[in-house]
Amino acid sequence: MTLRVHRAGILSTLQDRGRYGYQRYGMPVGGVMDEHSHRLANLLVRNAEDDATLELTLAGPRLEFTEGALIAICGGDFAPTIGGQAVPASRPVLVRAGSVLDLAVCRLGCRAYLAVAGGFDVPVVMGSKSTYLPAGIGGFKGRALRRGDELPVQRAPADLYPALHRALQSAEAFACPKWSVHANAALLAHDHHRIRFIQGRHFARFSEASRAQFVSAEFRITANSDRMGYRLEGPTLALTEPGDILPEAVTFGSIQVPPDGKPIVLMANRQTTGGYPLIGEVASVDLPLLAQLPPGDTLRFEPITLEHSQELYLQREREMALMREGLRDRAKQ
Amino acid sequence: MPEPFIREYRLSPLGDRALVIQLGDDASAETALKVRCVTERLLAQPLAGILDVVPAVCTLALHYDPLRITLPDEATGPYAALAGQVTALLQAIDDFEPAEPVTFDVPVCYGGEYGADLEELARAHDLSTDRVIELHSAALYRVQMLGFAPGFAYLAGLDAQLATPRRSNPRTHVPAGSVAIGGELTGIYPLELPGGWHLIGRSPLRMFDASAEPPVRLSMGDRVRFVQITPDDYARLAEEQG
Numbered sequence: 414m415t416l417r418v419h420r421a422g423i424l425s426t427l428q429d430r431g432r433y434g435y436q437r438y439g440m441p442v443g444g445v446m447d448e449h450s451h452r453l454a455n456l457l458v459r460n461a462e463d464d465a466t467l468e469l470t471l472a473g474p475r476l477e478f479t480e481g482a483l484i485a486i487c488g489g490d491f492a493p494t495i496g497g498q499a500v501p502a503s504r505p506v507l508v509r510a511g512s513v514l515d516l517a518v519c520r521l522g523c524r525a526y527l528a529v530a531g532g533f534d535v536p537v538v539m540g541s542k543s544t545y546l547p548a549g550i551g552g553f554k555g556r557a558l559r560r561g562d563e564l565p566v567q568r569a570p571a572d573l574y575p576a577l578h579r580a581l582q583s584a585e586a587f588a589c590p591k592w593s594v595h596a597n598a599a600l601l602a603h604d605h606h607r608i609r610f611i612q613g614r615h616f617a618r619f620s621e622a623s624r625a626q627f628v629s630a631e632f633r634i635t636a637n638s639d640r641m642g643y644r645l646e647g648p649t650l651a652l653t654e655p656g657d658i659l660p661e662a663v664t665f666g667s668i669q670v671p672p673d674g675k676p677i678v679l680m681a682n683r684q685t686t687g688g689y690p691l692i693g694e695v696a697s698v699d700l701p702l703l704a705q706l707p708p709g710d711t712l713r714f715e716p717i718t719l720e721h722s723q724e725l726y727l728q729r730e731r732e733m734a735l736m737r738e739g740l741r742d743r744a745k746q
Numbered sequence: 747m748p749e750p751f752i753r754e755y756r757l758s759p760l761g762d763r764a765l766v767i768q769l770g771d772d773a774s775a776e777t778a779l780k781v782r783c784v785t786e787r788l789l790a791q792p793l794a795g796i797l798d799v800v801p802a803v804c805t806l807a808l809h810y811d812p813l814r815i816t817l818p819d820e821a822t823g824p825y826a827a828l829a830g831q832v833t834a835l836l837q838a839i840d841d842f843e844p845a846e847p848v849t850f851d852v853p854v855c856y857g858g859e860y861g862a863d864l865e866e867l868a869r870a871h872d873l874s875t876d877r878v879i880e881l882h883s884a885a886l887y888r889v890q891m892l893g894f895a896p897g898f899a900y901l902a903g904l905d906a907q908l909a910t911p912r913r914s915n916p917r918t919h920v921p922a923g924s925v926a927i928g929g930e931l932t933g934i935y936p937l938e939l940p941g942g943w944h945l946i947g948r949s950p951l952r953m954f955d956a957s958a959e960p961p962v963r964l965s966m967g968d969r970v971r972f973v974q975i976t977p978d979d980y981a982r983l984a985e986e987q988g
Contacts, residue, residue: 436798436809437785438954438962439892439936538956548896548937550956614758614766659773660893660900662800662807664764686802686893694761722762723812723823730813 414480416529416564422474422516424640427533427552428681429465432541436685442665443543443551446524446640446681446704450488452733453594454528456740457485457505459573465533465542465552466526467564471707473516473525474558480510481581482566483530483573487594489522489705495586503593505744507577512587522705531569545682573744592743594736605631606706608699609717613668613691615658623650623674627692628714632676636708640682643703645712649674652690663687666695666703668714678703696722698729751839752780757829760807765828767836770804773902777804778890782967783842793831795824801966802891803900808832849886849969852934854925855980856882856947863944867910867927879974881905882946887932887970897936897954897962901970904932916942923948925972936962947972950984 428451431444445451445468452462467474473491486493486502493500494515500506502525508514516525535542535553544552553564580588616624632647650670663669667679669689678695679687681704695703696717706712756768767784770777785801788808795814800807812824816831856879857864868875887901894900909930917940920926924935926943935941936953953963964970975983 433797433809435896435961436800437892438896438960438965439894439898440896440961442798539961547939548954548956611759611761614760659803659805660891661802661805662760662764662766662809664761664807664809666761684894685800686891691760694759697762719759719762719825720823723825726762726812727824 414478414482414531414566414568416566417477417479418474418558418560418562418564419477419513420475421558421560421562422469423472424470425474425558426468426544426546426556427465427535428468428543429541430463431681432539432543432545432551435539436662439685440539441545441682441684443545443640443682444541445526445543447488447526447701449701450524450705451526451528453503453736454485454487454526456737457487457503457594458483458528458530459570459741459744460528460530460532462737464528465535466528467533467558469516469519469525469527471523472518475513475515476527476564477513478508478510481508483507483569483577484514485528486516486525487528488525489519491516491519491525493517498586500587501589501593503595504589505574505577506587506589507574507581508587509581519707523707524705529566529569530573531567534565534567574746576746590743594740606702606710606712607715608703608712609696609715609722610666610668610693611696611717611719611722613693614661615652615690616692618652618654618690619670619692620651620653623648623652624692626650627676628716631711631713633711634706634708638708640680642680642683643678643706645676645678647676650676650692658688658690660686660688663691664694666697666700667691668693668695680704696725698722698725749840750837751783751842752836755836757832759825762825763812764807764809765825765832766805766807767832768805773803773890775888778888778967779842779844781806782844783839784836785966786842787835787839791835793828793835795828802893844967847888847967847969849971850964851971851973852925852949852951853975853979853983854883854947854949854972855975855977856925858977860977860980861925861945861947863926864946867908867944867946870910871907873907878908878946881908882927882932883972883974885971889964889966889968889970890931891966892962892964895936895939895954896956897964898933899953899964899968899970901932902930904930906930908932910944912942913944916940920945921948923950923953925949948980950980950987952987
C-alpha cells in the first residue's frame with residue numbers, strides 16, 4: 414500500500430528517534446522534534462516506538478490512501494479532515510481505501526506526527542529512517558515529500574482493533590473510538606511557556622546580571638528558528654570575560670550563546686559539536702513542549718537540578734510503559 | 747601499582763542525557779592523545795546505556811539513556827551512577843599505545859572558481875597566492891576532531907602565517923569539497939553547507955559516504971597532507987568518484 418501525496422505541506426519528512434552511534438563522525442542525530450507525540454502516534458497503531466512517522470510542519474499535506482489503513486495523528490492541531498469530516502487526533506483511526514486525508518494549516522502547536530500501522534517502507538540508512546536533508550539521506554529518497562510522491566507502507570497485522578473494523582462497515586468516512594490518549598495540546602494553550610533547564614557547562618562564566626536575566630526575562634522565538642535550532646530574542650547575555658571555548662559536544666536542548674549574546678536552543682538537527690558557551694540545557698521532559706512552540710511564542714527559563722530533571726525523565730518513562738501496556742490491551746478490542 | 751595514564755579529569759553533566767569528561771584545557775597533541783585513549787577504551791568496552799561517544803579537542807561526551815544506566819542502589823540517580831562507572835574506567839587505564847597514525851593525501855585544486863577567497867586571503871597576509879598554496883600544502887596536519895558536519899575534520903597544524911579569523915558574514919552555500927581556512931585550522935567541507943571559513947581550493951575526494959562503513963574517510967589522530975592538482979586532474983578525479 415502507498416500514500417499518494419496530493420499536496421506536500423511546508424516541510425513533511427519521515428523521522429524516527431534519531432541516528433545514534435555516528436556522532437563521533439560528525440553525523441547529527443536528527444530525528445523527531447517532539448518525541449512524545451511521535452511515540453504516542455506509533456503506540457496507537459501498535460508500531461515500534463522508534464519506527465518512522467511523518468513529521469508535519471506548520472502547514473500539512475494532503476494524502477490519499479491506496480488501501481485501507483490504521484493511522485494516528487498526534488501533536489499540533491492541523492485540523493485534519495477526510496471528505497470534509499473532522500478526524501479526531503490522539504487516537505487510532507481506521508480509514509478506507511481511497512480516503513484522502515487533508516491536513517490544513519496548524520492552529521495549535523507547530524508539528525504533528527502521522528503514524529501508519531505497519532510503518533513506512535523506506536531503507537534504514539546508518540541505523541535510522543530519519544531524513545537528514547543536508548546530506549540528502551534517510552527517509553523518503555533523502556528529502557521532504559513532494560507532490561506526486563508515492564510513499565510505501567508495510568503491511569500491518571490485520572487483527573488490530575477488531576471493533577473499529579466492525580464500525581467501519583457502517584461508518585461514513587472512517588472509524589475511531591471515543592477515547593483518546595492525553596495530548597500536549599492543553600499545555601500549548603497557555604500564552605507564556607515555562608521551560609525548565611539544568612545549568613550548563615559554562616553557566617558560571619556568564620556575568621551575574623546575565624545569569625539573573627536568563628531566569629527572569631521573557632524570550633521570544635524568532636522567525637529564524639528551525640529543526641536545527643531556536644533563536645531567541647530577549648536580553649543580551651554576556652560572559653564576565655569574553656572568549657571562545659574549544660569546540661565540544663552539544664546536545665538536544667543545549668542553550669548556546671554566540672558573541673552577539675542572543676541564545677540559541679539547539680534542537681533535533683543540531684550539529685554534534687559547538688564552539689559557543691553553554692548557559693544551560695533544557696530538561697528532556699520539556700523538549701516536546703518546546704518543539705511545539707512556533708516562532709513568535711514566548712517562554713521563560715526556570716532552573717531545575719539535574720537530579721530532579723532525571724527523576725522527571727524516569728517518571729515519564731514509567732508513564733510511557735503504562736501507556737504501552739494499556740494500548741496493547743485496547744488494540745485487542 | 748602502575749601510574750594511571752589519565753591523572754587529571756573532570757566530569758560534568760551536559761543536560762540530563764549526556765556526561766562530559768574533560769581531559770585538559772588546551773588543543774595540544776598531548777591532550778588529544780588522552781581523548782583518543784579514553785574514546786577507544788569506551789568504544790572497546792561499552793558501558794550499558796551509552797548511545798554515542800563524542801570526542802572533541804579536550805573533552806569527550808557520552809550521550810546516554812538514563813533509563814538504561816545500571817543503578818547501584820535506590821538513592822543513586824543515573825548521572826551519579828554513570829559518573830561512578832566512568833571514574834572506575836578512567837582509573838583502570840594504565841597505558842595507551844596509540845596505533846601508528848595513517849596519512850592521507852588529499853588532492854586539491856587551489857584558487858579560481860575552486861577557491862574563491864584565495865586571492866583575498868593572500869592579500870590580507872601580504873603573500874602571493876603561490877606562497878599561500880606552498881605553505882598550505884607543505885604542512886602535515888593532524889585530525890583534531892570531527893564535528894560541524896558528517897565527515898568534517900578539524901585539521902591542526904596550519905602555518906601561523908595563514909591563520910585568518912573567520913568571515914564576519916558566513917556564506918549560506920559553501921560547495922562540497924571546499925578546502926578552507928578558519929582561525930588556526932583548515933578543513934574540507936564534506937557537503938554543501940553554510941560556512942564562515944575562507945575558501946582556498948576544492949578537493950574532488952568524497953569525505954562522507956552514508957553507505958560506507960565507517961561513513962567517513964578521516965578519523966581522530968589521522969594525518970593529512972594536501973597535494974596540489976590542476977583543474978584537469980580535478981575533473982578526472984571527480985569523475986572517478988562518481
